[in-house]
Amino acid sequence: MTMRVYQAVAAAVGTREALELARRLTLWHDAMVIHRRHTGDEASPSCEVDCPHEQAESLWLDAVDAYGERAQEFAFLRTFGGGSGHQHHLDRHEVRV
Numbered sequence: 602m603t604m605r606v607y608q609a610v611a612a613a614v615g616t617r618e619a620l621e622l623a624r625r626l627t628l629w630h631d632a633m634v635i636h637r638r639h640t641g642d643e644a645s646p647s648c649e650v651d652c653p654h655e656q657a658e659s660l661w662l663d664a665v666d667a668y669g670e671r672a673q674e675f676a677f678l679r680t681f682g683g684g685s686g687h688q689h690h691l692d693r694h695e696v697r698v
């Protein structure tokens with residue numbers, strides 16, 4: 602599981618928006634990996650406004666919009682952004698990077 606999954610899915614979709622979003626997702630992924638070293642998987646009181654936890658939700662919605670079913674391949678993003686308590690019960694082990 603690497604960040605290349607974003608590029609691969611974007612390339613498969615092939616639109617300008619898809620590629621642009623992949624770039625943002627890659628940046629977010631980097632930021633999230635660093636951020637969760639400090640805060641953990643859950644958003645915490647030390648999270649600032651607009652931290653990667655918060656960004657995950659809108660990015661996930663953008664990803665579903667741009668990539669449809671393929672967005673499901675973004676397990677890391679889905680864990681943080683797609684967990685509105687429906688459909689998926691995500692195992693913590695999936696979150697490992």
Ligand SMILES: [Zn+2]
Nearest residue numbers: 644648652654
């Ligand atoms: Zn946070």
